[in-house]
Amino acid sequence: MNTPSPAPRRRRRAPQASEQPGACQTAPRRRAQAGHAPADSAFARIPTPARIVLITLCVALFFTCAVGITRSYLQAQEERRRLEAEAAERAQHPLEYADLIVRYANEQQIDPALVSAVILCESSFDPQAESHLGARGLMQLMEDTAGWVAHKLDEDGEGYSFDLLYSPETNIRFGTWYLGYLSRRFDGDATKVVCAYHAGQGNVDAWLKNPEYSSDGVTLDVIPTQDTATYASRVLRARDVYRKYYFPAATPEPAVP
Numbered sequence: 001m002n003t004p005s006p007a008p009r010r011r012r013r014a015p016q017a018s019e020q021p022g023a024c025q026t027a028p029r030r031r032a033q034a035g036h037a038p039a040d041s042a043f044a045r046i047p048t049p050a051r052i053v054l055i056t057l058c059v060a061l062f063f064t065c066a067v068g069i070t071r072s073y074l075q076a077q078e079e080r081r082r083l084e085a086e087a088a089e090r091a092q093h094p095l096e097y098a099d100l101i102v103r104y105a106n107e108q109q110i111d112p113a114l115v116s117a118v119i120l121c122e123s124s125f126d127p128q129a130e131s132h133l134g135a136r137g138l139m140q141l142m143e144d145t146a147g148w149v150a151h152k153l154d155e156d157g158e159g160y161s162f163d164l165l166y167s168p169e170t171n172i173r174f175g176t177w178y179l180g181y182l183s184r185r186f187d188g189d190a191t192k193v194v195c196a197y198h199a200g201q202g203n204v205d206a207w208l209k210n211p212e213y214s215s216d217g218v219t220l221d222v223i224p225t226q227d228t229a230t231y232a233s234r235v236l237r238a239r240d241v242y243r244k245y246y247f248p249a250a251t252p253e254p255a256v257p
Contacts, residue, residue, distance in 0.1 A: 095116055107180075122140040
């Protein structure tokens with residue numbers, strides 16, 4: 001007799017964690033509770049008027065800092081440009097033989113800055129310079145002018161030669177003496193002194209007597225020749241630069257003749 005086989009038993013599936021009683025509700029509820037909790041920050045608790053004031057102060061502080069940084073940058077750029085301009089100006093106005101210039105300028109009681117400016121415009125500090133008219137040396141003295149100065153200094157004896165004007169010391173000494181003489185003759189008026197050095201004192205005397213050039217016979221209102229006017233402008237401008245960088249002390253008064 002065949003005995004019937006027992007019916008196979010169905011295995012019960014183990015419940016998943018989400019299907020366990022109580023577990024399926026707890027976690028989502030907690031998440032929901034956490035998700036719906038209000039964001040309670042310190043800024044949110046500040047009253048609206050106070051928040052507006054705070055934001056306004058922050059914006060004002062930001063712009064103040066930005067303006068300060070910009071101003072500092074612009075000032076730094078301006079200072080850099082100023083220093084570069086001064087360096088270029090110094091390079092265009094070198095100073096050599098300063099000890100000789102100061103020594104003989106003090107002897108004649110004239111501005112060493114004026115002497116330096118004359119040397120720059122006459123020879124660019126080249127002691128061997130010679131013009132097409134025959135002027136020599138640093139201060140470009142003509143032979144007759146140098147001989148006249150040597151006579152005034154009692155140095156026109158046998159030892160004197162125009163070639164001595166190639167010597168920096170002799171040239172500065174003679175040229176500075178001549179500038180001192182012109183300064184005393186024209187009452188320390190730098191414009192008339194420089195014009196007389198370039199065009200001759202006789203020409204300056206004639207210009208002062210002409211009402212077209214001088215309204216009072218003392219002040220030279222107009223320099224009639226263009227080359228002398230250009231020369232005087234260059235020398236006086238260079239004198240101011242030398243005063244600024246090298247000789248800032250007060251300008252000495254002209255000596256009484």
